[in-house]
Amino acid sequence: MVSNDTLFTRAQSIIPGGVNSPVRAFRSVGGTPRFIVRGAGPYVWDAEGRRYVDYIGSWGPLILGHAHPAVVRAVQDAAARGLSYGMPTEAEIEIAERVCALVPSMERVRFTSSGTEAAMTAIRLARGFTGRDIIIKFEGCYHGHADALLVKAGSGLLTHGQPSSSGVPKETTQHTMVLDYNDAQQLEDAFREHGKRIAAVMVEPVAGNMNLVPGAPEFLRTMRELCTRHGSTLVFDEVMSGFRVALGGAQSLYGITPDVTVLGKVIGGGMPVAALGGRRDIMEHLSPLGGVYQAGTLSGNPVSVAAGLATLSEIAKPGFYEALAAITGDFTARMNAAASAAGVPFCAASVGGMFGIFARATPPASYAEVMQSDKPLFNRFFHLMLDAGVHFAPSAYEAGFVSSAHDAAAIDFTLAAATQAFGQLTLQAGEK
Numbered sequence: 001m002v003s004n005d006t007l008f009t010r011a012q013s014i015i016p017g018g019v020n021s022p023v024r025a026f027r028s029v030g031g032t033p034r035f036i037v038r039g040a041g042p043y044v045w046d047a048e049g050r051r052y053v054d055y056i057g058s059w060g061p062l063i064l065g066h067a068h069p070a071v072v073r074a075v076q077d078a079a080a081r082g083l084s085y086g087m088p089t090e091a092e093i094e095i096a097e098r099v100c101a102l103v104p105s106m107e108r109v110r111f112t113s114s115g116t117e118a119a120m121t122a123i124r125l126a127r128g129f130t131g132r133d134i135i136i137k138f139e140g141c142y143h144g145h146a147d148a149l150l151v152k153a154g155s156g157l158l159t160h161g162q163p164s165s166s167g168v169p170k171e172t173t174q175h176t177m178v179l180d181y182n183d184a185q186q187l188e189d190a191f192r193e194h195g196k197r198i199a200a201v202m203v204e205p206v207a208g209n210m211n212l213v214p215g216a217p218e219f220l221r222t223m224r225e226l227c228t229r230h231g232s233t234l235v236f237d238e239v240m241s242g243f244r245v246a247l248g249g250a251q252s253l254y255g256i257t258p259d260v261t262v263l264g265k266v267i268g269g270g271m272p273v274a275a276l277g278g279r280r281d282i283m284e285h286l287s288p289l290g291g292v293y294q295a296g297t298l299s300g301n302p303v304s305v306a307a308g309l310a311t312l313s314e315i316a317k318p319g320f321y322e323a324l325a326a327i328t329g330d331f332t333a334r335m336n337a338a339a340s341a342a343g344v345p346f347c348a349a350s351v352g353g354m355f356g357i358f359a360r361a362t363p364p365a366s367y368a369e370v371m372q373s374d375k376p377l378f379n380r381f382f383h384l385m386l387d388a389g390v391h392f393a394p395s396a397y398e399a400g401f402v403s404s405a406h407d408a409a410a411i412d413f414t415l416a417a418a419t420q421a422f423g424q425l426t427l428q429a430g431e432k
């Protein structure tokens, strides 16, 4: 049997950092990533044969758990008929019709292979549609790694953003403004000053890339109102929250209709599928009908679409989200009880099937509050849980995911481990 350490050393000698996406490298928590051999339901097994209850769920897509039989069967059937054609298929129409029926703000939809592509296209589309350049995004929200969206707040309020990655020219981000999440006043100030030049506001209505921070209803309502008043495009990035917090996404929870929605993760059920969709008059600016260019060799790939359709069929069954939200809510309530019984400053919160575990006494409502988490404490908790066979996201700043496969056995196992871990943390605090 090969060890995770051996694999990580070998991986680092050929792949930068040993991983194909940075957060997998454990840089934030230290230690060695687990190299996964297989998954089933709520569990994954690593190269050393150790089992973990998995709360990463491939970072969101696996709402049915690992290797769900209906999804695996759909993928096998599709693969046997050919992996890709580069010509249209009926299944693409079916998934388009299904997604638009579930998310009524989407009158037209275009499929891509990654959330990054879909988000990048959404801002190009908003700019093409409005003939304006400025994009507003919020600190702590992630919309994939397109140049114009890799931006952090500039020095002063309402100044334009600075690139948050090297290799991004300042000119590329000069039209992107970065504001504070859940600050409606700041958004109003930005519109007062720049309203006629704002092409789009892009937001995660439930933010899941700075751990979990739900949008304040007033913040999102103000955003909708300002976009309508100024002719700007409201883009909800629901790559994570779509089909995760509710069947109709965060927009159905808040009762707010965006102009354009970006989806990903759950719609592919673990295969590479993402999409952008919205108002017909906006979407028809996309090529080949309109002048906004977008394309993809593997977009609408038949095997990926089969996985997406099988997943959508399962999650649209009556009671699916009620059950998922109940499991997740019960899980976070028990985590809260265990933490407070041990007297450690940890708390948990959930929206639908996603949750946050915070190394602070109360759930954060802003990026600044997320940043006030006790990161060393989180890291100790993470490793105690990992050693006990529970795999949370390896960072204090990532959301977690429960699947419909997380049964009482998996949750009870997790709570027993957490109770022990919190006890350890109390002891360690006492020794200081």
Ligand SMILES: *Cc1c(COP(=O)(O)O)cnc(C)c1O
Pocket (backbone or CB within 6 Å): 113, 114, 115, 116, 117, 119, 142, 143, 144, 145, 204, 208, 209, 237, 238, 239, 240, 241, 264, 265, 274
């Ligand atoms: C994951 C994510 C993306 C990027 O999707 P990829 O498929 O990783 O490119 C964009 N927006 C949000 C909100 C996400 O959570």
